[in-house]
Amino acid sequence: MRNGEIRVRDAGVCYRLYREKVSTLKEAVVNRFRHLRSAEIFWAVRHVSLEIEPGEAIALVGHNGSGKSTLLKTIAGVLMPDEGEVFVQGRISPMIELGAGFDPELSGRDNIFLNGALLGFSRKQMEGKFDRIVAFSELGDFIDMPIKNYSSGMYARLGFAIAQDVEPDILIVDEVLAVGDERFQEKCKARIRDFRSAGITFCFVSHNYEAARELCPRAAVLHHGRLAFDGPIGQAWERYRELERGPAPGPQIEAS
Amino acid sequence: MTELTEGAPGAGMLTPARRSPLRELVNYRQLVAMLVIRELKVRYKRSIFGLLWTMLNPLLLMVVYTVVFSTIMRAPRRNFAIFLLSGLLPWLFFSIAILQGLHSILVNQELIRKVRVPQAVFPLSVVGSNLVNFALSFVPLLLLMAVVRQPFTTALFFLPVAMLILTVFISGVTLLFATFTVFFRDVRHLAEVALQMLMYLSPVFYDLEMLGQHDTWWFRAFRVFLQVNPLSYLLGLVRDPVYYGRLPPLSGVALASAGALAVLFIGFSVFNRLAPRHIHYL
Structure with a gap:
């Protein structure tokens, strides 16, 4: 195959x-x-x-x-x-639901690494993607806030931004x-x-x-x-x- | 970037059933580490002392025991607080890991429904975060040992091996409890009671040498139980070097290691056999 x-x-x-x-x-x-x-x-x-x-x-x-x-x-x-x-x-990039696997207590930054690990990426690999993901999400300084404070739109943005960068x-x-x-x-x-x-x-x-x-x-x-x-x-x-x-x-x- | 080609999830092998669960878990080791960190982060969020609590907690426990057994009650042994803690700390590692770990599949069900991930990472990360707590609790223990002039011996260098054997054993048991809880929620309540009983039926607050002799049938039965109870050997791995200042007997170490490996093997196999069906019972 x-x-x-x-x-x-x-x-x-x-x-x-x-x-x-x-x-x-x-x-x-x-x-x-x-x-x-x-x-x-x-x-x-x-x-x-x-x-x-x-x-x-x-x-x-x-x-x-x-x-x-x-x-x-x-x-x-x-x-x-x-x-x-x-x-x-x-x-496979499973965007079955954006932001599946996010932990609301953690910041956007931590969630990027957690989500990356869920998709099988190491921390190092995610560090290489980090800036691109943040830029795509357009979240700016919100990236260091716990995502329970995000609006549903911001949540989805972060989810898509990660999913689109996992090759x-x-x-x-x-x-x-x-x-x-x-x-x-x-x-x-x-x-x-x-x-x-x-x-x-x-x-x-x-x-x-x-x-x-x-x-x-x-x-x-x-x-x-x-x-x-x-x-x-x-x-x-x-x-x-x-x-x-x-x-x-x-x-x-x-x-x- | 090797992980992208060979070991990447979803890559290489075909249907989920054909992937080797062990290899898959190895690929996700970073996830386990991250879940451990998350667990610790979330647990100590908004607390001023943060991770220090993992050390403060046993320290306060120790102060209470020391005071109780040195002033209020007549301790049956010298430095009884050290004796107690050398049994209690590994016991707490065992029981808390199980009680937290058996929820781990249910707690992460949102994720399990949506992302393909080897489910064993959840109970194992609970064991991991409790291992961190356990290891850190040795800092105040060693401190207390210095304060009460408990002799330090080279046997203490055995402790990392003891931790490893305990972790292997506890991982196996936690995996079993985690998968059974998915199918029968009763397991949680059963486990609480069973652990409560097991604490008194294991050498936590006493040890074999302290028991003496009584010639009643129930006492003989109790002794037999202690001999087949794996915790008798496992708790000794910590108590021997910490309290008695000696290496645990080689036969005990061999038995504990072999038993722990067998339990992990059984736990991991049963867990992986049942894991694909979890999603229907969540």
């Missing part, structure tokens, strides 16, 4: 659901041991196969609860597939462009376009057609955990709209 390649083969991820409702004493007692017996199983993603080539940009589209985030987390390695295989080659082979972005003011959003988009032209594989989750079309020529539509469409973004969006209009039954649960 080459760096930046993602191969998802018949992948499935399931969650075990436990009913909280208790109506009898027996249930109450049995529920104490509910971890031990098999629960109802909900497949958030199932039978999904995708091949993403290095340097490709793909948008993951689907209604809420369609399994986009679960699939993305599987690619990022946060979740393990319960079925099938997920192969990912290269360094990824694969960039995963989950709805992060909705934060920050318009100017900063433009700056982030420009940075992502740089990545794209540098041949970095890009996975993007968005409900915004304009944003997705701007960055990704290809899109995969997920519907109730299945891959409903994979192809050019224009057609994908039509399919997505179609599915959205159709009946939307609740999540399907299979008893085990």
Whole structure:
């Protein structure tokens, strides 16, 4: 495999659901041991196969609860597939949520190093990036303040500033462009376009057609955990709209 | 920049399951160090004495014990405060690391849900920060030893080895407790009670030589328990050089080292086997 390649083969991820409702004493007692017996199983993603080539940009589209985030987390390695295989080659910058792993008690400076370590960078390597990150974030003197005092926009700026500087082979972005003011959003988009032209594989989750079309020529539509469409973004969006209009039954649960 | 190519997370190997957990942990050693520093930083933030508390705390404890056993109560031994502290300090390292470490996966769940990271770093960093506390508490202990004229012997040079063996053992136990707590939150409450009991069933406030002989079945059972209790050997690693001024018996050191390594191996294997399922139970 080459760096930046993602191969998802018949992948499935399931969650075990436990009913909280208790109506009898027996249930109450049995529920104490509910971890031990098999629960109802909900497949958030199932039978999904995708091949993403290095340097490709793909948008993951689907209604809420369609399994986009679960699939993305599987690619990022946060979740393990319960079925099938997920192969990912290269360094991933998991911007699943900007600022994941920030410690609110620590200053922006300390958080840059902590976040870098979470992504596998040594202190020395982060020192080399530090000035660039601070400059990109435009936080100035705020960098030495505890980040619990940051506004949500400042928080996101710092998160993006770190994520954009870790030299990824694969960039995963989950709805992060909705934060920050318009100017900063433009700056982030420009940075992502740089990545794209540098041949970095890009996975993007968005409900915004304009944003997705701007960055990704290809899109995969997920519907109730299945891959409903994979192809050019224009057609994908039509399919997505179609599915959205159709009946939307609740999540399907299979008893085990 | 070697880490970028070979050992970088997400690089080199393919699915998470195929990565060797040990190698991965080695790649993240800097993260463990950083989490230790964070823990210490956050713990002592806004306190005037800061990290000094790690030394002040045992020092104040020592003053209390010294006063109590030299004036109020008749101590069963000379320099009884030193005797007590040489058992109590490693015990506190053991019990506090476990009680803090068993929360470590739950406390960091936000992160575990979002960033792929070897989860063992969280319990291990708790052990690390408690090791720092433990090591620093020797500064006031040695000071007190000088004050009460407890003889210093070359056996004290054994202490770093003792710390290493203790850390290996405590890491294994903490990893086990951390993963079990994810699946059964009861573990936390059980651990509190169990540790409370274990403190009295381990040679912290007494030692084997002090016990004497009673010819009752429960006393015999108690002695047998002390002989199989790993803490009997582990606490001796500190007490022997500090209080008795002698090296611990070689057989005891060998037994403690082998046991500690076995516990770490079991703890690490079980933890890594269960870790991928944590996220479903957080």
